[in-house]
Amino acid sequence: MTSPLLEQLIEAFRVLPGVGQKTAQRMAYHVLERERDGGRRLADALAESIERIGHCARCRDFSETETCATCASASRDVQQLCAVESPADRLVIEQATGYRGLYFVLQGRLSPLDGIGPRELGLEQLATRLATGEVQELIIATNPTVEGEATAHYLAQLARNHGVRPSRLAHGVPLGGELEYVDRGTLSHAFGSRSEMP
Amino acid sequence: MTSPLLEQLIEAFRVLPGVGQKTAQRMAYHVLERERDGGRRLADALAESIERIGHCARCRDFSETETCATCASASRDVQQLCAVESPADRLVIEQATGYRGLYFVLQGRLSPLDGIGPRELGLEQLATRLATGEVQELIIATNPTVEGEATAHYLAQLARNHGVRPSRLAHGVPLGGELEYVDRGTLSHAFGSRSEMP
Numbered sequence: 001m002t003s004p005l006l007e008q009l010i011e012a013f014r015v016l017p018g019v020g021q022k023t024a025q026r027m028a029y030h031v032l033e034r035e036r037d038g039g040r041r042l043a044d045a046l047a048e049s050i051e052r053i054g055h056c057a058r059c060r061d062f063s064e065t066e067t068c069a070t071c072a073s074a075s076r077d078v079q080q081l082c083a084v085e086s087p088a089d090r091l092v093i094e095q096a097t098g099y100r101g102l103y104f105v106l107q108g109r110l111s112p113l114d115g116i117g118p119r120e121l122g123l124e125q126l127a128t129r130l131a132t133g134e135v136q137e138l139i140i141a142t143n144p145t146v147e148g149e150a151t152a153h154y155l156a157q158l159a160r161n162h163g164v165r166p167s168r169l170a171h172g173v174p175l176g177g178e179l180e181y182v183d184r185g186t187l188s189h190a191f192g193s194r195s196e197m198p
Numbered sequence: 199m200t201s202p203l204l205e206q207l208i209e210a211f212r213v214l215p216g217v218g219q220k221t222a223q224r225m226a227y228h229v230l231e232r233e234r235d236g237g238r239r240l241a242d243a244l245a246e247s248i249e250r251i252g253h254c255a256r257c258r259d260f261s262e263t264e265t266c267a268t269c270a271s272a273s274r275d276v277q278q279l280c281a282v283e284s285p286a287d288r289l290v291i292e293q294a295t296g297y298r299g300l301y302f303v304l305q306g307r308l309s310p311l312d313g314i315g316p317r318e319l320g321l322e323q324l325a326t327r328l329a330t331g332e333v334q335e336l337i338i339a340t341n342p343t344v345e346g347e348a349t350a351h352y353l354a355q356l357a358r359n360h361g362v363r364p365s366r367l368a369h370g371v372p373l374g375g376e377l378e379y380v381d382r383g384t385l386s387h388a389f390g391s392r393s394e395m396p
Contacts, residue, residue, distance in 0.1 A: 005247050005262045012243035015236030017228040023216070028247070029286050030215040032260055033305070036248050038213030043244035045210035049203050049226070050234050050241070062230055064203045088227050107231070 006032070058129075060122050061087050061105040070094075070103065077101045079136040083126070083155055085109050085143055093141060101139070104129070109142055110151040121151070123158065130162035137165045144171060204230070256327075258320050259285050259303040268292075268301065275299045280337040281324070281353055283307050283346065291339060299337070302327070307340055308349040319349075321356065328360035335363045342369060 006028060013024035031039035055061065056068035063069075070076060080101025084090045090103050106121040118124070129135065138159040142148035156166035172190040173182055182190075204226060211222035229237035253259065254266035261267075268274060278299025282288045288301050304319040316322070327333065336357040340346035354364035370388040371380050380388075 003251055003260050003262045003266065005243075005251055006260055009243045009247040012236070012240040015229070015233050015240055016225045018221070018224075025286065025289070026216075027214045029260075029284070031213070031244070032247065032251055033284070035213050038210070039244055039248050042210040042213055043241045043248070045203075045207045046229070046237055046241040046244075049207040049230065050237050053201055053203055053230055062201055062204055062227075064201050068201070086227070086231070088223065091223070 055107075059103050059105055060107055060125075061090055061103060075100070078134050080139060081129070081135045081137070082139040082141055084141045085148065085151075089141060089143075099139075101137075106142070106151070109145075109147045110154055111147050118154070123154075126155075127158060127162065130159060130164050133163075135164050137167055140166055140168050144169075253305075257301045257303055258305055258323075259288055259301060273298070276332050277334040278337060279327070279333045279335070280339055282339045283341055283349075287339060287341075297337075299335075304340070304349070307343075307345045308352055309345050316352070321352075324353075325356060325360065328357060328362050331361075333362050335365055338364055338366050342367075 009028045010021070010024045013019055013027045014021070016024075019027070031042075052064045053062050054064070056063040056071055057066050058071040059068060061068055061070075065072075077100050080099070081104055082090075082093065082099065082101060083104045083106060084093065085106050085108065087105055087107075090105055093099060093103075104122075104126055108116050108121055110116060110118070110121065130138065138155065140152045140155050142151045142155070152168055156168075159166040170193075171186065172193060173179065173186065179187065207226045208219070208222045211217055211225045212219070214222075217225070229240075250262045251260050252262070254261035254264075254269055256265055256269040259266055259268070263270075275298050278297070279302055280288075280291065280297065280299060281302045281304060282291065283304050283306065285303055285305075288303055291297060291301075302320075302324055304321075306314050306319055308314060308316070308319065328336065336353065338350045338353050338357075340349045340353070350366055354366070357364040368391075369384065370391060371377065371384065377385065
């Protein structure tokens with residue numbers, strides 16, 4: 001390598017998800033050869049975001065303000081609360097559905113072996129919120145994984161304890177998929193949960 | 199999106215090669231959730247590299263010093279000069295071969311339609327260097343594309359004009375490949391250039 005700084009830059013790029021040595025090299029060369037302005041903007045945005053983006057005090061999603069725009073909005077339905085594992089999940093639900101309620105971002109899932117319990121997921125905060133009586137329905141949108149399901153059961157119990165109706169996203173065959181390629185677990189579940197056609 | 203800053207960060211990540219909206223989102227979330235320290239290091243490395251990395255005055259490769267370490271080294275063979283299109287090409291040759299000569303990085307290839315001529319590739323500088331009589335062999339390692347071949351022919355002529363022997367990387371069937379999957383052009387070339395077995 002001709003430049004120790006360049007070596008350091010390549011190493012630094014490897015912090016990004018899915019970026020190995022080769023891709024990091026490509027990124028460093030690309031920025032230096034063709035995108036110095038863009039690279040400067042990226043460096044600034046990165047430094048400023050890390051400095052200023054924290055978590056919303058109400059929903060725990062990323063926010064640079066005390067309360068995020070969604071939680072502060074007067075046009076959202078406060079009777080519905082949707083619990084998701086991560087900010088990315090919140091984003092896809094917001095983009096794909098017409099949901100107008102509020103969110104609660106767990107920032108993880110129950111995983112006792114990794115030391116992630118109710119406290120780490122902010123469930124005390126969620127319980128306090130459910131206790132106010134404002135929320136009617138807790139939509140549980142954790143991932144359909146073993147840990148996500150365990151978290152879902154825990155949340156459902158928490159909701160019931162506060163007289164809130166828990167609901168869960170439907171499981172089944174994805175739209176536009178072919179049965180042949182759907183995994184057995186999903187197919188078996190979809191078969192068992194079949195509904196009468198109108 | 200809950201945070202305009204986050205939106206800006208995602209947009210900034212898209213400057214990287216092969217990074218679209220989805221990957222940029224994943225990178226931004228990953229850095230904010232799990233890698234704030236690494237992200238800070240990346241921002242610093244990026245800003246500093248863009249600020250300080252320029253081109254070596256001798257070989258045109260990236261360098262933060264006037265002359266890069268390779269060109270400044272006393273242990274390299276000054277009689278061999280290898281011309282490559284990009285710093286990445288220089289790097290793979292350095293890593294894959296035992297080459298101990300020097301390099302000349304064109305930072306592109308002849309492409310009149312894009313306004314890239316001999317001047318943009320620093321060929322005057324290369325000519326001056328070949329004229330000193332120090333270089334015995336110019337190893338032309340431009341890519342085996344149409345433009346790379348055109349550049350190779352131009353460089354070979356330049357070398358001959360200064361009494362320097364031009365050479366070109368061998369073309370043929372890649373090691374470990376299967377003939378069935380080699381493209382026709384390569385196979386036809388390899389067949390025509392077959393050599394007698396010892």
